[in-house]
Amino acid sequence: xxxxxxxxxGITLGSxxxxxxxxxxxxxxxxxxxxxxxxEVYMVGAFVGLIVMTILSSIxxxxxxxxxxxxxxxxILVSSVLGxxxxxxxxxxxxxxxxxxxxxxxxxxxxxxxxxxxxSQGPRPFAVKQLIPGSFTVSESFSISYxxxxxxxxxxxxxxxxxxxxxxTKLGVACRATEQDRRMAxxxxxxxxxxxxxxxxxxxxLAAVAGVLVSLxxxxxxxxxxFIIGIKAFTAAVLGGxxxxxxxxxxxxxxxxxxxxxxxxxxxxxxDIVSFVLLLLILLVxxxxxxxxxxxxxx
Amino acid sequence: xxQNFQNAIIATVLSFVLLSLTIGGLIQVEGIETTVVARPWxxxxxxxxxxxxxxFRDQLVFVFKGFGNVLKTLVRAEQIAEHAxxxxxxxxxxPLFYLTxxxxxxxxxxxxxxxxxxxxxxxxxxxxxxxxxxxxxxxxAGLLNLGYIAFYAVGAYTYGILNHFYDFSFWLALPLSGMTxxxxxxxxxxxxxxxxxxxxxxxxxxxxxxxxxxxxxxGSITGGPDGIGSIDRPTMFGIEFSRRAKEGGVPFHExxxxxxxxxxxxxxxxxxxxxxxxxxxxxxxxxxKMPIGRSWEALREDETACKSLGIxxxxxxLSAFAISSFFAGLxxxxxxxxxxxxxxxxxxxxxxxxxxxxxxxxxxxxxxxIILAAIFxxxxxxYSQDLQEYRMLIFSLILIVMMIWRPRGLFPAxxxxxxxxxxxxxxxxxx
Numbered sequence: 001x002x003x004x005x006x007x008x009x010g011i012t013l014g015s016x017x018x019x020x021x022x023x024x025x026x027x028x029x030x031x032x033x034x035x036x037x038x039x040e041v042y043m044v045g046a047f048v049g050l051i052v053m054t055i056l057s058s059i060x061x062x063x064x065x066x067x068x069x070x071x072x073x074x075x076i077l078v079s080s081v082l083g084x085x086x087x088x089x090x091x092x093x094x095x096x097x098x099x100x101x102x103x104x105x106x107x108x109x110x111x112x113x114x115x116x117x118x119x120s121q122g123p124r125p126f127a128v129k130q131l132i133p134g135s136f137t138v139s140e141s142f143s144i145s146y147x148x149x150x151x152x153x154x155x156x157x158x159x160x161x162x163x164x165x166x167x168x169t170k171l172g173v174a175c176r177a178t179e180q181d182r183r184m185a186x187x188x189x190x191x192x193x194x195x196x197x198x199x200x201x202x203x204x205x206l207a208a209v210a211g212v213l214v215s216l217x218x219x220x221x222x223x224x225x226x227f228i229i230g231i232k233a234f235t236a237a238v239l240g241g242x243x244x245x246x247x248x249x250x251x252x253x254x255x256x257x258x259x260x261x262x263x264x265x266x267x268x269x270x271x272d273i274v275s276f277v278l279l280l281l282i283l284l285v286x287x288x289x290x291x292x293x294x295x296x297x298x299x
Numbered sequence: 300x301x302q303n304f305q306n307a308i309i310a311t312v313l314s315f316v317l318l319s320l321t322i323g324g325l326i327q328v329e330g331i332e333t334t335v336v337a338r339p340w341x342x343x344x345x346x347x348x349x350x351x352x353x354x355f356r357d358q359l360v361f362v363f364k365g366f367g368n369v370l371k372t373l374v375r376a377e378q379i380a381e382h383a384x385x386x387x388x389x390x391x392x393x394p395l396f397y398l399t400x401x402x403x404x405x406x407x408x409x410x411x412x413x414x415x416x417x418x419x420x421x422x423x424x425x426x427x428x429x430x431x432x433x434x435x436x437x438x439x440a441g442l443l444n445l446g447y448i449a450f451y452a453v454g455a456y457t458y459g460i461l462n463h464f465y466d467f468s469f470w471l472a473l474p475l476s477g478m479t480x481x482x483x484x485x486x487x488x489x490x491x492x493x494x495x496x497x498x499x500x501x502x503x504x505x506x507x508x509x510x511x512x513x514x515x516x517x518g519s520i521t522g523g524p525d526g527i528g529s530i531d532r533p534t535m536f537g538i539e540f541s542r543r544a545k546e547g548g549v550p551f552h553e554x555x556x557x558x559x560x561x562x563x564x565x566x567x568x569x570x571x572x573x574x575x576x577x578x579x580x581x582x583x584x585x586x587x588k589m590p591i592g593r594s595w596e597a598l599r600e601d602e603t604a605c606k607s608l609g610i611x612x613x614x615x616x617l618s619a620f621a622i623s624s625f626f627a628g629l630x631x632x633x634x635x636x637x638x639x640x641x642x643x644x645x646x647x648x649x650x651x652x653x654x655x656x657x658x659x660x661x662x663x664x665x666x667x668x669i670i671l672a673a674i675f676x677x678x679x680x681x682y683s684q685d686l687q688e689y690r691m692l693i694f695s696l697i698l699i700v701m702m703i704w705r706p707r708g709l710f711p712a713x714x715x716x717x718x719x720x721x722x723x724x725x726x727x728x729x730x
Binding site: 033047051052054055057058081084090097098099101102103109112115119120121231234238269270279287 | 313314316317320321324325326328333335441443445490491493494497498500501502505506508509512513516599648655659689691692694696699702703706
């Protein structure tokens with residue numbers, strides 16, 4: 001039974017990592033930098049979700065779908081604006097500079113957002129009310145909580161939407177073209193600056209979805225929550241092969257499973273270490289990741 | 300102006316969306332009841348600031364550019380002055396200037412003779428040590444180490460553990476701490492440095508986190524969250540600085556027949572820190588003139604060209620990483636000896652960001668700039684009560700603004716340049 005439980009945990013955790021990892025991998029694919037502020041976008045998304053939820057409950061809304069949809073949509077809206085502004089303020093002026101420079105700017109941005117949220121809401125965890133309490137009892141020793149079903153379902157919905165967008169729509173094709181060759185795409189009449197903004201917006205929206213789901217699942221939100229999960233989602237992106245979107249999804253789930261098994265069999269204190277060791281191992285053994293292409297640098 | 304106005308309106312609308320649902324509502328928890336209190340003024344003020352900045356963007360850019368030009372002139376003037384003083388054939392080294400500085404710094408503790416003011420300078424020296432070490436990796440080799448404080452922690456805990464369990468003295472532990480930190484750097488850097496530089500940033504970031512977790516959880520060795528206490532203070536040739544020496548020893552004040560005064564200990568730490576800083580500056584200034592230092596810089600500028608000239612990029616990067624960690628280890632050992640008590644909370648990620656902010660502000664690769672920035676940051680961090688809450692916000696803004704405005708720092712390193720005689724324009728190489 002414990003095995004089944006860990007598999008479920010792995011799916012839940014993996015969904016979250018996958019959602020966040022997509023943002024990392026897309027940004028890395030297009031402009032070749034690690035967007036350190038991505039984890040903080042996720043944190044802001046979670047906070048917005050909590051605020052919307054509290055406002056709704058003070059108005060007296062009672063339908064669960066209303067809560068869920070309002071929280072997700074508003075969190076996506078705010079995070080998209082945030083993602084767009086981050087790119088505009090901290091990264092766009094630095095395009096074409098030495099690659100160290102946007103990295104430092106990104107770490108500054110991440111730190112800025114974390115401290116901004118800390119100053120505006122306070123450096124303590126906030127409890128999130130259980131939206132869908134209860135669970136689905138299979139047997140005496142094994143039950144699946146409704147949240148554990150909801151998270152993969154919502155993730156699946158957004159993954160499908162996202163896959164449709166990236167593979168079928170014109171904007172999605174432009175995104176992929178920019179990712180493959182930015183200069184060529186520019187020559188063919190794609191405004192690559194706009195596309196980069198679009199990529200940041202999409203990444204931020206998916207991170208916001210993850211933020212709302214996590215806050216509902218674990219029942220707390222706090223200012224430092226984005227930091228560790230940012231590193232982990234990046235690990236997932238590297239694991240799947242950075243720059244590859246299906247890779248990010250796969251990597252997220254692999255990391256989720258590894259972590260839930262590790263915390264069950266090694267101990268919860270060390271579960272953050274597991275993902276780090278995994279990152280080191282991948283970089284040592286398989287730097288291009290599971291689905292990534294080996295990087296060839298042309299001169 | 301019209302364009303700016305349009306932009307300003309758009310930016311204001313966006314910041315309204317951003318602010319109203321983050322800072323605009325304060326989450327309040329009373330018992331099990333959670334409510335949101337609206338704070339419209341915060342949103343209004345935030346939006347107004349954004350509006351004004353966007354509207355007067357051109358003017359702001361102009362002001363920043365002007366300020367940058369002033370700095371540039373200052374740096375030039377300093378170069379010219381240095382050139383004028385410089386004796387023929389000497390290697391950009393002006394003994395008179397350095398001697399004056401050294402004498403001032405040596406006299407300083409006796410003049411102020413106050414624990415607080417001496418302590419402030421000791422803190423500044425620790426930051427200078429850390430920043431100079433980080434500068435090797437970030438400034439010279441062009442790699443980003445975001446877990447630098449972890450190596451500082453390795454150094455501090457090396458001394459703490461060796462002293463606690465095996466009674467190692469400070470002077471024996473000092474080089475060992477440096478070497479342990481360097482070894483940790485090599486072990487961590489080896490798998491990563493073969494790859495593109497960005498991975499190093501995230502791996503070091505993760506290492507910093509993991510180390511703090513390990514320090515908290517390995518209670519039997521590291522003392523867990525409480526850390527290690529009552530670490531021995533360093534001695535001077537076996538003379539101790541406490542009121543009473545351990546069995547068989549003679550305390551400093553008795554040895555010299557002085558009245559016991561606890562400030563003697565602060566003097567000692569002050570000079571110890573100063574000596575470490577001078578040692579570090581000396582070693583680094585030698586290193587960067589050696590082939591290894593030159594290859595760090597060359598590698599930063601163009602990796603492909605270096606490889607084609609036969610430089611082994613991995614080992615050169617690894618050497619930069621190890622040497623930089625070595626200095627962090629030294630600083631950590633000194634820190635442990637000064638505090639006498641170390642715990643994981645002194646080595647949080649925030650500290651890495653602060654040291655990075657010093658390097659970025661001072662000018663990557665510039666020693667003087669880094670010293671000035673370290674003074675500024677250390678004073679802002681520990682000795683400004685009013686700004687206590689906002690200092691982290693300020694540090695993060697420094698990182699972003701500096702990268703956009705002056706990515707090479709306020710006082711960029713002066714590099715050797717060639718003036719072509721028969722052309723009007725002088726050309727700088729590699730800037």
